[in-house]
Amino acid sequence: xxxxxxxxxxxxxxxxxxxxxxxxxxxxxxxxxxxxxxxxxxxxxxxxxxxxxxxxxxxxxxxxxxxxxxxxxxxxxxxxxxxxxxxxxxxxxxxxxxxxxxxxxxxxxxxxxxxxxxxxxxxxxxxxxxxxxxxxxxxxxxxxxxxxxxxxxxxxxxxxxxxxxxxxxxxxxxxxxxxxxxxxxxxxxxxxxxxxxxxxxxxxxxxxxxxxxxxxxxxxxxxxxxxxxxxxxxxxxxxxxxxxxxxxxxxxxxxxxx
Amino acid sequence: xxxxxxxxxxxxxxxxxxxxxxxxxxxxxxxxxxxxxxxxxxxxxxxxxxxxxxxxxxxxxxxxxxxxxxxxxxxxxxxxxxxxxxxxxxxxxxxxxxxxxxxxxxxxxxxxxxxxxxxxxxxxxxxxxxxxxxxxxxxxxxxxxxxxxxxxxxxxxxxxxxxxxxxxxxxxxxxxxxxxxxxxxxxxxxxxxxxxxxxxxxxxxxxxxxxxxxxxxxxxxxxxxxxxxxxxxxxxxxxxxxxxxxxxxxxxxxxxxxxxxxxxxxxxxxx
Numbered sequence: 255x256x257x258x259x260x261x262x263x264x265x266x267x268x269x270x271x272x273x274x275x276x277x278x279x280x281x282x283x284x285x286x287x288x289x290x291x292x293x294x295x296x297x298x299x300x301x302x303x304x305x306x307x308x309x310x311x312x313x314x315x316x317x318x319x320x321x322x323x324x325x326x327x328x329x330x331x332x333x334x335x336x337x338x339x340x341x342x343x344x345x346x347x348x349x350x351x352x353x354x355x356x357x358x359x360x361x362x363x364x365x366x367x368x369x370x371x372x373x374x375x376x377x378x379x380x381x382x383x384x385x386x387x388x389x390x391x392x393x394x395x396x397x398x399x400x401x402x403x404x405x406x407x408x409x410x411x412x413x414x415x416x417x418x419x420x421x422x423x424x425x426x427x428x429x430x431x432x433x434x435x436x437x438x439x440x441x442x443x444x445x446x447x448x449x450x451x452x453x454x455x456x457x458x459x460x461x462x463x464x465x466x467x468x469x470x471x472x473x474x475x476x477x478x479x480x481x482x483x484x485x486x487x488x489x490x491x492x493x494x495x496x497x498x499x500x501x502x503x504x505x506x507x508x509x510x511x512x
Numbered sequence: 513x514x515x516x517x518x519x520x521x522x523x524x525x526x527x528x529x530x531x532x533x534x535x536x537x538x539x540x541x542x543x544x545x546x547x548x549x550x551x552x553x554x555x556x557x558x559x560x561x562x563x564x565x566x567x568x569x570x571x572x573x574x575x576x577x578x579x580x581x582x583x584x585x586x587x588x589x590x591x592x593x594x595x596x597x598x599x600x601x602x603x604x605x606x607x608x609x610x611x612x613x614x615x616x617x618x619x620x621x622x623x624x625x626x627x628x629x630x631x632x633x634x635x636x637x638x639x640x641x642x643x644x645x646x647x648x649x650x651x652x653x654x655x656x657x658x659x660x661x662x663x664x665x666x667x668x669x670x671x672x673x674x675x676x677x678x679x680x681x682x683x684x685x686x687x688x689x690x691x692x693x694x695x696x697x698x699x700x701x702x703x704x705x706x707x708x709x710x711x712x713x714x715x716x717x718x719x720x721x722x723x724x725x726x727x728x729x730x731x732x733x734x735x736x737x738x739x740x741x742x743x744x745x746x747x748x749x750x751x752x753x754x755x756x757x758x759x760x761x762x763x764x765x766x767x768x769x770x771x772x773x774x775x776x777x778x779x780x781x782x783x
Binding site for chain 2: 305306308326327330331334335337339
């Protein structure tokens with residue numbers, strides 16, 4: 255029984271450790287701003303990890319498929335009803351994350367008798383100009399990390415990793431390499447490099463420093479040889495209100511650098 | 513979030529609820545009363561609007577509608593849009609009460625997108641056609657009360673096994689009829705059907721063989737003829753330079769014809 259505050263804190267700490275272990279094997283996801291929009295990239299063997307949420311919002315996720323699915327459906331339902339009752343312009347990622355998803359995930363995480371959400375989510379919302387783009391990461395405990403919500407200078411990218419080490423190294427890499435006005439093929443290359451950095455940093459024996467270019471590209475080539483690329487874009491100047499477009503594997507591979 | 517959207521789903525589908533059901537659960541979609549006999553006195557005159565047509569031609573399906581909205585004998589509006597884009601390849605054109613029709617179009621548009629986003633696949637053409645049918649059936653209570661009749665045309669492009677344009681018309685209860693050549697509904701439709709039948713049977717070319725300019729000319733002539741005898745149909749307003757709205761569904765999606773283009777064909781072949 256959990257009677258004292260101390261026990262609760264201990265239970266939460268155990269739960270956190272358990273969830274971190276469960277998420278540790280997740281294939282990283284990179285979302286980078288480029289000249290004409292925002293690009294999501296990951297590599298995966300088993301299942302889809304990048305999704306369309308609404309006209310201008312996309313989501314990447316790692317975690318348990320059942321939990322990702324519940325959160326994904328909740329996000330789509332909320333965005334769709336808001337877009338229906340008011341307008342597509344009133345659907346906002348900031349509100350979706352802060353007022354709906356985060357409280358639910360926090361509550362599930364802290365109610366130690368119920369199951370938490372084994373999921374870590376990465377959202378991006380495309381605005382009418384790069385200044386209005388929003389990147390937002392939502393963790394299993396409801397914690398939010400955003401790029402574009404405050405007056406802070408923008409990075410215009412965000413990453414999702416199974417482990418803290420993996421995510422931090424990807425961010426470090428992108429801070430150095432990311433170019434905000436790159437064309438799509440260049441953005442794909444940088445995002446795939448970032449993914450490789452994140453992949454190499456996974457596990458206990460993972461790299462702790464950004465690997466050299468040769469090592470990185472060798473690893474990337476090996477991974478690409480037997481894994482499908484999953485990529486999607488949110489396009490700024492699309493004729494349609496729906497900005498989300500899935501990039502086919504061949505379309506992505508055609509622009510790859512050696 | 514008032515209720516988790518997926519608790520235990522016996523159908524193995526996140527969307528055992530379709531989007532209208534989600535809206536009803538949240539109290540966001542008005543539910544029509546049970547169909548009963550019409551209310552005796554029709555003191556309330558709803559805004560209505562009429563004459564839409566669609567036919568297949570060489571470049572896909574052309575859908576056209578006049579711009580007039582009326583309430584009884586009063587012209588309410590002369591720039592109403594009755595040809596509505598539902599998704600990249602689907603158009604719903606409406607005759608009847610615009611308030612109900614626009615709401616229906618909105619529900620339909622969101623339903624298709626909701627399905628694609630939740631189920632990670634495009635809804636089939638049959639599914640889309642059926643979705644509109646269900647909305648019409650759900651609305652029938654209002655129709656019987658004399659306040660919400662909608663009789664739409666639905667045009668879309670089917671990407672499946674045999675890629676081709678598809679065209680349907682509906683009755684107010686929701687029955688759908690697939691047509692091979694043309695469809696027209698609204699108060700001015702008898703004249704339009706006459707013209708399209710005549711043209712298709714004994715014209716120089718079948719409707720399906722017309723090029724874009726020829727198709728536009730036929731659509732304009734048909735709407736002008738309908739407006740000649742029907743006060744609810746705007747036809748072409750020569751003084752105000754208000755032209756019908758014409759959209760084309762083809763393999764590449766939907767094209768809305770610019771007014772200048774329609775005006776050009778009108779000047780050359782109709783006026």
